[in-house]
Amino acid sequence: MPVKIILSLLFGVLLGLSWPTAGFTPLLFVAFVPLLWLIERTKNDGFWAFSSRVFLGFFVWNAIATWWLWNATVFGMFFAMIVNSSLMTLVVLLWRRVDRKLGKKAGFIFLPLAWICFEKLHLNWDFSWPWLNLGNGFAANPDWIQWYEYTGVLGGTLWIWMVNISLYQTIEHYLVNKKPGKKLIQPLALIFIPLGLSFFIKNQFPLKTEKTLKVTVVQPNIDPYTKKYDQTNQEQYELLLEQIGTELSKKPNVIVTPETYFSQGVGTNLSLIEESKLYQDLLIVAKSNNTQLLNGIQFYEAFAENDRTKTANKLNNGIWADFYNSAFLTDSTGVHVYHKSKLVVGVETLPFRNIVEPLLGNVMLDFGGTILTRATQEEREAFPLYNDIKISPVICYESVYGEFVTGYVRNGAEVLAIMTNDAWWGDTAGHKQHMAYASLRAIETRRSVVRAANTGISGFITPLGEVSEKLAYNTKGVLTAAVYPQSAMTLYVRYGDYIFRLGGFVAGLMILFSLSRRKN
Structure with missing residues (x-):
């Protein structure tokens, strides 16, 4: 040779x-x-x-x-x-x-x-x-x-x-x-x-701070290829109660579920989420246990043709709709919502859509749920918890983007919650690498990372990037631990x-x- x-x-x-x-x-x-x-x-x-x-x-x-x-x-x-x-x-x-x-x-x-x-x-x-x-x-x-x-x-x-x-x-x-x-x-x-x-x-x-936040992460371990997207939101709600039942006695401040935990059909109507049975049931559970729930969900918004957005997908009968891969937090004062804004190419977003779609049509890959492009939002969110601590939902692929994640911290995040579904790749190096990359975000921002993954690996990462506790891949379980919120901004957070x-x-x-x- x-x-x-x-x-x-x-x-x-x-x-x-x-x-x-x-x-x-x-x-x-x-x-x-x-x-x-x-x-x-x-x-x-x-x-x-x-x-x-x-x-x-x-x-x-x-x-x-x-x-x-x-x-x-x-x-x-x-x-x-x-x-x-x-x-x-x-x-x-x-x-x-x-x-x-x-x-x-x-x-x-x-x-x-x-x-x-x-x-x-x-x-x-x-x-x-x-x-x-x-x-x-x-x-x-x-x-x-x-x-x-x-x-x-x-x-x-x-x-x-x-x-x-x-x-x-x-x-x-x-x-x-x-x-x-x-x-x-x-x-x-x-x-x-x-x-x-x-x-x-x-x-x-200084790893420990005066404030602590007790978090429960949920790992449902549902196969996205055969089961996850066939289940109703009510079925997922009942599975959630079953999983977190014993953990509620530990009095977590917030419970975190994975990306698109609630994913019935094409999603939940965004404008009706607060009035929905799902949200009201979750709010009752949260209030009775003095906690809050941070959940992954699929949302949609429908529009008439004249009112459609630039990101809307064309459906039947002249209806257009935006679809979102989102997170929402239960709150007695009103729901908090964030839409994933770094999308997976070919699965959630069509590259150069204005050029490709007229030539090839919708060529999105089918990974369960809707086979349509997703909409995003401009700003990162930091959700306020009842104990005056702010937590940010970092959804799946977003956690690979360092400067992008600093936007959550600049907007007030003291803890980062990565919500993901890494089941698509099976038990390979893919989910392990994704978990490891979360440690980089912890170091760059000096924030504790709590990670809820559908099939794993769920766990807790310190601001030093060290995994303190975790659930094994391809297992069903919950994990509760105390993390230490941080408020100082690193040089990288400030200047990217x-x-x-x-x-x-x-x-x-x-x-x-x-x-x-x-x-x-």
Whole structure:
């Protein structure tokens, strides 16, 4: 097998084997060395030969880390892998141009900054799929990245690239001079200084506060493919009472159910929720036990054609409707509602809908419930509880988006409640990775995370990103624990992805200079 193909496969395999939760995380610090070796020695090859080898390595990484998408959608899996690998390859092609025009040193400055721009794009565009953003790779090792409260996951991305580039330069220096010399100090320092800083920050953080919040999370363990969407709201209500019965004696302040816990038919009429039998029954249970219930639900709003919104779906007889993946909190003063606003591509939202829908019609994937696009809302919500503590519902896929989640905290959230249904992927790495990513949100915001997942993993995560208690996957159960609300705002909550804004500015200037200069 040609050396170039071996290098391509090697960096892909190393990245795949480094990924949480079963991966060996230190491989992240060496995984890109074969890629750097490959692109430095083949940068003058033809476009297709160069780009195909780079694409192959990235595709291998995507396949190893996200193969579990197969359980939900075969087409979606291949589409995500191909698009993701292509975008990653594009970053390296841009590096090749900068390297040729501005030189090797400039190229090594540009590469991590351009990669950060790619990751930021993947957090915000219509085909958003940030699952493999490099900073997520440390999710299973929260002790290593306590400084994410200052940088967010993009700080982890920058860390990985800096170590890999430094290590590559050290190896290159050794091959020329036959001894590593002082060059070896640099990559070692780049690894161990952030690690030491992380442990220092962890030991200084005041984990407990004067206020406490007792939370019960519910894990119903209902198969979404065969049973969940066939049950009525009344049946779900009765199952809920059965599950939480023994926990009520522990006097929880709030009880949290998973995403779309109530999902009868096409959903519940949003405008009638307060008058509905479901809400009134839940309110009676809440009042009699001095608690509140934070529930996942599907809502809809119907419109006449002249009154329809931009996000409405066309139904029969001239009726249009918005559908929502929502959360609602029982409150004696009035219901609180939030609509999920980071939607799963192809399942809840149609990318570039204005272009695609007229050409292809409704091509949404069927994952139970309605096969229609969902509507969203602009602002994040922080629901007030009776004890003057604010809790925010973070619904499923939203928990993968760091800067997005900071919006809840800026609006007053003292505790984050992730409500999700990870059953689509089965007992694979998918649900484990999603659980691990919740630890990143805890560190970035310094908020306790309570997690209610349909089939698991439900549990509690401290502001240090450590899982304190959890329920096993594919089991039915409830769990009650006290968490400590936090009110201080981290640097990352205040300023978000400033690393992208700074790095993107520099990378943009470098691209402009490369377009204006002759070959170096």
